[in-house]
Amino acid sequence: MNIRDADFCVIDLETTGLNVKKDEILTFACVPMKGMKILVNDSFYTLIKPKKYKIRTMKFHGISEKDLENAPLFEEIADTILNKLNGIIVGHAIEIDMEFLKRYFKKVGIKFERQTIDVALLEKWLGERLGERKVAEELTLDALIKSYGLKATYRHNALADAFFTAQIFQIQLLKLLKYGINTIDRILGIISSCKLSKHNFIF
Amino acid sequence: MIPPKEFLKKIKPFSFLSEEELDTILSGLEVEVYPKNSIVFKENEQLKQVYLVFSGLIGLFDGEEIVDYISKGELVGIISAIYNTKTTLRAKALEDTICYIIDKNKFKEIFDKNPKFSSFFLTFVSKRFKLFTNLAREREIFEEATFLIDVAKVIAKKPVVCNPNSSIKDAVRIMEENKVGSIVVVDGEQKPLGIFTDNDLRRVVLNGDKHDQVKKFMSSPPIAIDAKKPLFDAYTTMINHGIDHLIITNNGAVIGVITSKDILSQLEPSYSVLALYRKAIKATSIEELKIVFEKMNVAVAKMALRGLHFYDLSKMITSVHDAVVVKTIEILRKNYDVENFVWIHMGSSGRKEQIIATDQDNAMISSGSENMLEFAKAVNEALAKIGIPKCPANYMASNKRWNTDIETWKGYFKKWFNEPIPDHIRYLSIFLDMRPIYGDKKLYNELLEFIEDNATNQAIRFLALDATLIEPPIGIFGIKNLKKGIDLKKFGIYPIANGIRVLALDNKILSITNTEERITELINMDKLSKEMGNNLLESYEFMQDLRLKHQSKAIVTDKKGDNIINVRELDKLDLLVLKESLKIVLSFQKFLKSRYAVSRGL
Numbered sequence: 001m002n003i004r005d006a007d008f009c010v011i012d013l014e015t016t017g018l019n020v021k022k023d024e025i026l027t028f029a030c031v032p033m034k035g036m037k038i039l040v041n042d043s044f045y046t047l048i049k050p051k052k053y054k055i056r057t058m059k060f061h062g063i064s065e066k067d068l069e070n071a072p073l074f075e076e077i078a079d080t081i082l083n084k085l086n087g088i089i090v091g092h093a094i095e096i097d098m099e100f101l102k103r104y105f106k107k108v109g110i111k112f113e114r115q116t117i118d119v120a121l122l123e124k125w126l127g128e129r130l131g132e133r134k135v136a137e138e139l140t141l142d143a144l145i146k147s148y149g150l151k152a153t154y155r156h157n158a159l160a161d162a163f164f165t166a167q168i169f170q171i172q173l174l175k176l177l178k179y180g181i182n183t184i185d186r187i188l189g190i191i192s193s194c195k196l197s198k199h200n201f202i203f
Numbered sequence: 204m205i206p207p208k209e210f211l212k213k214i215k216p217f218s219f220l221s222e223e224e225l226d227t228i229l230s231g232l233e234v235e236v237y238p239k240n241s242i243v244f245k246e247n248e249q250l251k252q253v254y255l256v257f258s259g260l261i262g263l264f265d266g267e268e269i270v271d272y273i274s275k276g277e278l279v280g281i282i283s284a285i286y287n288t289k290t291t292l293r294a295k296a297l298e299d300t301i302c303y304i305i306d307k308n309k310f311k312e313i314f315d316k317n318p319k320f321s322s323f324f325l326t327f328v329s330k331r332f333k334l335f336t337n338l339a340r341e342r343e344i345f346e347e348a349t350f351l352i353d354v355a356k357v358i359a360k361k362p363v364v365c366n367p368n369s370s371i372k373d374a375v376r377i378m379e380e381n382k383v384g385s386i387v388v389v390d391g392e393q394k395p396l397g398i399f400t401d402n403d404l405r406r407v408v409l410n411g412d413k414h415d416q417v418k419k420f421m422s423s424p425p426i427a428i429d430a431k432k433p434l435f436d437a438y439t440t441m442i443n444h445g446i447d448h449l450i451i452t453n454n455g456a457v458i459g460v461i462t463s464k465d466i467l468s469q470l471e472p473s474y475s476v477l478a479l480y481r482k483a484i485k486a487t488s489i490e491e492l493k494i495v496f497e498k499m500n501v502a503v504a505k506m507a508l509r510g511l512h513f514y515d516l517s518k519m520i521t522s523v524h525d526a527v528v529v530k531t532i533e534i535l536r537k538n539y540d541v542e543n544f545v546w547i548h549m550g551s552s553g554r555k556e557q558i559i560a561t562d563q564d565n566a567m568i569s570s571g572s573e574n575m576l577e578f579a580k581a582v583n584e585a586l587a588k589i590g591i592p593k594c595p596a597n598y599m600a601s602n603k604r605w606n607t608d609i610e611t612w613k614g615y616f617k618k619w620f621n622e623p624i625p626d627h628i629r630y631l632s633i634f635l636d637m638r639p640i641y642g643d644k645k646l647y648n649e650l651l652e653f654i655e656d657n658a659t660n661q662a663i664r665f666l667a668l669d670a671t672l673i674e675p676p677i678g679i680f681g682i683k684n685l686k687k688g689i690d691l692k693k694f695g696i697y698p699i700a701n702g703i704r705v706l707a708l709d710n711k712i713l714s715i716t717n718t719e720e721r722i723t724e725l726i727n728m729d730k731l732s733k734e735m736g737n738n739l740l741e742s743y744e745f746m747q748d749l750r751l752k753h754q755s756k757a758i759v760t761d762k763k764g765d766n767i768i769n770v771r772e773l774d775k776l777d778l779l780v781l782k783e784s785l786k787i788v789l790s791f792q793k794f795l796k797s798r799y800a801v802s803r804g805l
Contacts, residue, residue, distance in 0.1 A: 037304075038234035040207055149258065150206070163206050167301070170236050174299055177238065 001184045003173055004035035007087025010169060012162040013097045014061040016054045020099035024050035025074065026063050029158035030084050031166045036173050038166045044084050045159040047071035078108045085114065092141045092165050094118045117187060119165055121194040122172050129179065144168050207232055207303060214276045219319040227313055231306025237296035248290045250283040252304045259300025263292040285311055354437040354451055355430035357466065358459030364389045367396055367418035371407050374399055374417045385448040385460055388421045393456035397421030400448055427452045438466050483526040489534065489585050492527050496590040499523050513747035514719055521555040525640055531585050532641050539578040544569035545642035549598065553636035555717045558751050562592045567600040568646040571607040579606050598633060609646055613653045620658055623665035631666060635704055638716045655711040663709050667799035670701035671792040675785035692766040695746040698788050699739055702795050706730055718743060739791060742784035749777065
């Protein structure tokens with residue numbers, strides 16, 4: 001399929017930690033893309049009430065227990081979220097987010113499988129085309145936002161991060177087109193080749 | 204808040220919107236990317252959306268010709284979207300471009316609801332010129348680099364020093380002799396040990412004796428700063444220590460003292476122009492005048508970059524310029540046995556409109572004797588030495604032709620008026636702006652009276668034709684060939700100055716030479732409509748400002764100035780006002796053509 005005809009869904013989660021087996025999702029945000037166009041209007045954001053709130057993680061996500069008071073539980077909103085997750089899932093360090101989502105959907109009896117594209121891996125690949133070996137610090141979302149000339153004055157809100165990720169992905173697609181890469185298959189091929197060599201790839 | 208909202212909020216006119224209104228705009232928002240050379244929209248399209256450039260550059264094309272650039276933070280497609288008309292231009296991405304695309308219905312909803320928002324666009328549409336220049340001026344003025352110059356450059360005098368064992372009496376005597384408010388107490392190697400100021404003197408009066416040693420009452424340790432530090436550091440040092448005299452050192456040795464006044468005079472260039480004016484009047488040699496003139500150019504450039512406007516600035520410069528010329532004549536006339544004469548300026552100096560790089564344009568009504576020619580030659584040479592270049596076309600008093608008796612001058616004008624060939628029209632354009640600078644004004648008045656009485660209708664029509672021949676390169680969609688730059692003098696400033704001169708001649712107000720004053724007088728006389736007159740005043744000043752800023756940047760960066768403005772130098776608002784200004788030039792030319800019936804030539 002041509003890139004311009006593909007559906008993408010750029011997502012970002014905020015969680016109580018990085019342990020995909022134990023930590024909990026606090027927010028979910030997604031910004032859909034039709035081809036290279038970001039559909040800001042169709043973006044979606046929700047808080048999710050955790051089973052157990054860990055106050056010490058608040059400094060990472062800034063979400064207080066009070067904020068979550070009236071938030072829905074995941075099972076209450078799982079269908080809505082599932083409906084938003086159309087097409088290829090795009091994100092920064094997307095594997096982790098995917099692991100969280102798979103675990104959550106599994107709990108409500110849904111087997112969640114999607115093709116994914118990680119903008120960090122894509123960036124690594126693009127860097128290699130120019131003879132650059134980007135180190136992990138150059139591939140963080142903050143670093144990418146900066147290097148793509150997108151100003152981040154208000155970050156670490158899942159929706160803002162998802163939007164920034166979408167803008168980064170959009171420009172990456174433009175770069176890929178210039179290398180003659182215009183199909184989804186080829187991008188997915190690039191991603192899987194990067195995954196093979198991603199040992200010790202820490203974000 | 205999501206990022207697009209943040210971006211929008213910072214951009215006029217979205218900054219006028221409430222949160223809900225912004226949300227409405229956002230609810231119809233998409234972000235699209237256009238690779239370089241791809242088409243954003245074509246001609247004859249009915250747009251469903253308004254485009255806001257987030258990054259990159261869009262060119263608007265009329266056929267193959269580019270007529271406008273849309274860059275970051277600018278909108279395109281408004282008219283088509285709001286008035287449901289078809290596009291007249293093609294939009295192409297000149298670089299990889301990202302656009303925020305706003306749904307036209309959402310845009311129109313806000314447009315209809317928020318008057319502040321819509322009036323922003325209506326000024327674009329109905330081209331309310333006045334508003335534009337106001338907008339352009341409200342912007343922050345150019346940040347200059349004054350604060351970054353080396354503090355050493357500010358030192359005005361050699362340091363006044365004494366040794367620590369000097370008596371208070373001796374120290375104060377040295378201060379008095381040098382007319383300074385402080386003396387630096389130094390050791391054998393000129394290293395500062397302390398500073399003794401007028402303030403310290405008070406303590407002596409209260410608690411000491413004039414025969415006491417100065418080291419007993421000096422402020423020590425002294426506050427000093429290295430000569431290579433920027434002026435800004437000097438300023439903050441003085442403020443932080445609450446002192447008014449700061450010692451400047453080079454390798455630890457005193458090389459001068461500066462006061463807060465010295466710093467302020469640097470920061471306030473108009474202050475320095477006044478000071479220069481005083482210096483010019485007091486000057487006793489050509490060398491002194493040369494120094495005054497050099498400094499003036501820099502002071503003027505700084506003021507222009509600070510946002511001082513042409514009309515005020517050109518008048519200040521003219522005063523200093525005139526003072527330099529008068530002084531030069533006064534110094535040199537002693538060497539010559541001069542007879543009765545009047546020294547005249549023409550061209551931009553005659554119009555009191557000179558700014559920076561203006562050549563000499565002068566003439567003389569005198570006996571035209573060898574002696575007077577020699578005298579004029581000496582003045583021209585001296586002025587060139589001072590820094591006012593000689594006129595390459597030799598419109599100078601040292602030229603026998605332009606230094607002659609009153610009857611010959613009358614003969615010139617009579618001939619020019621009666622035989623309006625191109626050369627004569629050119630002479631008229633130059634000499635009709637004459638202004639007496641020095642000498643017997645009666646000679647000038649006699650010639651002026653003759654000119655006004657002998658101007659022929661035929662010559663006036665030829666002058667009108669001449670003022671309308673070169674039309675500004677402006678089409679329906681904007682300025683043509685912008686990429687190559689636009690000659691402001693040729694297309695904007697001259698047509699106005701020349702056209703106004705025609706009206707001044709026709710209405711016998713040539714004794715007024717300044718274009719602004721001529722326009723004002725023509726409005727008062729009902730010879731120009733208020734509307735056109737005011738539009739001309741605004742555009743004339745605006746274009747002169749642009750030219751001035753352009754040349755000032757060249758001076759500050761030690762380059763040679765010209766009159767070609769490149770589109771890249773202009774921000775969007777300047778470009779818009781320039782477009783409007785050129786349109787006003789065009790309509791003024793139309794007015795002249797019909798007023799003097801020269802629409803189809805002569």
